[in-house]
Amino acid sequence: MNDEIDGGAAPAAPVWPAFADLMSVLLGAFLLILVGVVGMQLELSSRLANEVKQRKAETERRKTLEEALAGPLAAGRVTLVNGRIGISGSVLFALNSDQLTPQGRDLLKSLAGPLTAYLKSRDEILMVSGFADDQQVHAGNRRFADNWELSAERALTVTRSFIDAGVPASSVFAAAFGSEQPVSANTDETGRAKNRRVEIAPVPRPTVGEAKHGQ
DSSP states (O other): OHHHHHHHSOOOOOSHHHHHHHHHHHHHHHHHHHHHHHHHHHHHHHHHHHHHHHHHHHHHHHHHHHHHTHHHHHTTSOEEETTEEEEEHHHHBOTTOOSBOHHHHHHHHHHHHHHHHHHHTSSEEEEEEEEOOSSOOOTTOOSOSSHHHHHHHHHHHHHHHHHHTTOOGGGEEEEEOTTSSOSSOTTSHHHHHHHSEEEEEEEEOOOHHHHHHHO
16 A cells, blocks of 8 residues: 555655756856956956056156247246146237237247247157137228138238248148137236237047048
């Protein structure tokens, strides 16, 4: 009787193979998560290293530029803020004019040498930017239609002056911003005078591909 009862009972399912399969799945999932975490850490480390490298290069670039312009900076003839060389418009030009003053011409000549030396060791070019205040060009002035044209002509005048003084023509270009990027409020003459300015900023030289795309 006992033998009949025992013989009819179903054998218990083995537990260890199922447990092993479960552990394999969990281990695989853990490894995938671990690989993902390590990959993210490596990517973050690479980004951080590149950012540190870029900041170091920017600091060195500004230091080099400060050394090149030590004389004009010490004399207060130019400013250097965030790598941009600033010159007051009143130093370079009479009001509503794109013709250099004698002191403006002398200043640009004094800058040409240091800037040329700076560019020789860098893969950069100079962007000469003209800016204006928000006042309309005098109605009797027939040379300029508006502040855009005035700022453009002033930038071109400075660019040509640099080229005449020895800066390679392939290493400098002009840009105009009109009154769209003021550095001070245009509420009084002091503020407007600050906005009438020319800035010279080294920028990366375009690659051949970028130059063709721009055309």
